[in-house]
Amino acid sequence: MSTQMKVPYVALGLQHAPLIDEITKAVQDVVLSGMFIGGEEVLRFERRFAELCGTKHAVGVSNGTAALSLTMKGLGIGDGDEVITVSHSYLATASSAVLIGARPVFVDVGEDYNIDPSLIEAAITSKTRAIIPVHLTGRPAEMDALTAIAQKHSLHIIEDCAQAVGAQYQGQTVGSFGTAGCYSLHPLKNLSACGDGGVIVTNDDALADFLRKARSHGMKNRDECLFWSPNERLDALQAAILNVKLDSLRAWNDARRVHAHAYCEALQDIVDVPWEPDYMYAVYHAFVIRAKERDALKAYLTERGIDTKIHYPIPTHLQPAAKDLGFGEGSLPLTEQLATDILSLPVYPELTEQQRSFVIDNIREFYTK
Known part of the structure; x- marks a missing residue:
């Protein structure tokens, strides 16, 4: 056996090499169109991603953290509220709640590294508004048990699907079980932008409508702002690249x-x-x-x-x-x-x-x- 061989942890160049002509063409088309914000590439990606997840809506955003924060805001979660989640995750799961004034309440994980459903009910208080399971490493959390707890206590489930695009539980794609599923499209994810990106999926029409405004300053249209909100859009260049890679x-x-x-x-x-x-x-x-x-x-x-x-x-x-x-x-x-x-x-x-x-x-x- 050779005593040394180069084995990198990731090799994004190898992933992109077979697609480089398609990616280059997709980027060129966006550049020549002049449509960098919104437009058909974003709409096409959202349609295709919703179809992948089996949901009515997909809303492209700037990153996975924004996906979680905007979703919580859209569900009325904020100052003084609590969300139950795990510490064994990337820190953005928790920070996305803190950044809107909510408090993450941590419970331990099970041997599958995902949230332990048996520990959740003891953590529920009058301030609890949602459970945020993380499908860590791309392994789905135990959604049957989580859904039963959420329904019993009238809580939202917001799925953190950052590491789990395409994963399935009992034949159903993650992200489609709860009120919403939040994805990161960071370069290290299984489906990745060439930069940052994120997407939210939901079957809730009102939430989807809020998210489409919330990702763009709270604007109803070019001239009217309904509420204060940051700029958290998925740009057309990234959407065009994602449309190539999604196949x-x-x-x-x-x-x-x-x-x-x-x-x-x-x-x-x-x-x-x-x-x-x-x-x-x-x-x-x-x-x-x-x-x-x-x-x-x-x-x-x-x-x-x-x-x-x-x-x-x-x-x-x-x-x-x-x-x-x-x-x-x-x-x-x-x-x-x-x-x-x-x-x-x-x-x-x-x-x-x-x-x-x-x-x-x-x-x-x-x-x-």
Whole structure:
């Protein structure tokens, strides 16, 4: 076995290379049209994304954080309200609530790294307005249990689908279960813009109408402003690129699944690997293992040219910015334990079988040396 091989964590250039002519043409068409804000490319992307998710509406916005914040505002969530979510996520899940005056109330995750439904009801108060499950790593949360709790307590479900575009739970696409689903189109996501982008899906006509105004200063039309709101539009250049890339999403997700299943088969006897019930279609934005001597393993792989990541080394509730939320060390034991032993392996679609085998061989070598 070779002692070193370059295995990056992501390789966006490899993804774009086969599409470069189409992407260039799409960008050129927008530039020549002069329609940079709104226009047919944005409308076409929204129509296609709504169809992907099985929803009536999709509203393009500037990023995933804006998707969450604007959705909460559209549902009347704000000062003094609470939303129940997880700390084991990218910090924007929580910050999007804080930025509109709401308080994120954290509950711990289960062994699937997603919100533990059994812990939610104990966290509900008279101030609770919504549950925000995160489909972390592209694995759907347990939506049947979450939907039952939300209905029992008259709460909104706002799905954080940032890592889960195309994922399915019992044959239904994530984002379509709750009042709304919020997606990030950041360059590292399974469906990515060449820059920032986001999109919200919903079946709620009134919410969709609000979001279309809220993303554009609260403007009813070119001349009338109904309420104060920021500029959070998805621009036409990014929409044009996304329209090209959307055709490849299923193939990219299937390729990630091939890599993930190969990792599971080869590594399940030496590290904890993710599992996938037969009623789910996970899309493996990240392939996360739990490993003893995690930091030493990470260093060992780095020495051999294998790039890995930790998602996430500092849980949101332990970030300095979160000190006033009231969740100290020890409050979320599994979340805090995961931060010490999880490791994300390369799982991007263009990863070669040779590279994947090199990763597997080196992990096995580390534990048998």
